[in-house]
Amino acid sequence: MSIKISDFQNRPVQAGTDKTVSRAGDASAAPADTAAAGSNPVQITDQARKLASLEHAVKSLPVVNESRVVEIRLALEEGRYQVDAERIADKLLRTEQELGSR
Numbered sequence: 001m002s003i004k005i006s007d008f009q010n011r012p013v014q015a016g017t018d019k020t021v022s023r024a025g026d027a028s029a030a031p032a033d034t035a036a037a038g039s040n041p042v043q044i045t046d047q048a049r050k051l052a053s054l055e056h057a058v059k060s061l062p063v064v065n066e067s068r069v070v071e072i073r074l075a076l077e078e079g080r081y082q083v084d085a086e087r088i089a090d091k092l093l094r095t096e097q098e099l100g101s102r
Contacts, residue, residue, distance in 0.1 A: 075081040 072081060
């Protein structure tokens with residue numbers, strides 16, 4: 001199995017709206033606007049605020065660590081870069097196992 005990751009972008013996901021939904025054909029269900037008007041307001045927890053702050057911090061980070069790229073490029077040019085095939089194989093097998101267990 002080959003794994004290819006391209007065009008990675010860290011984008012937030014928008015989940016839901018502020019309206020409630022009733023099931024089709026449910027005569028006892030109130031209209032969405034009436035049900036929403038009587039419900040409690042949404043409360044954001046401290047944990048949710050921290051997660052939003054972390055998301056903002058992650059979004060501001062560059063996708064590529066330029067200093068690490070420069071470091072590896074220099075090591076390649078100077079012949080100092082050593083590839084550990086055993087380590088790469090172990091990580092590939094671990095990734096394959098994790099993907100297979102889902």
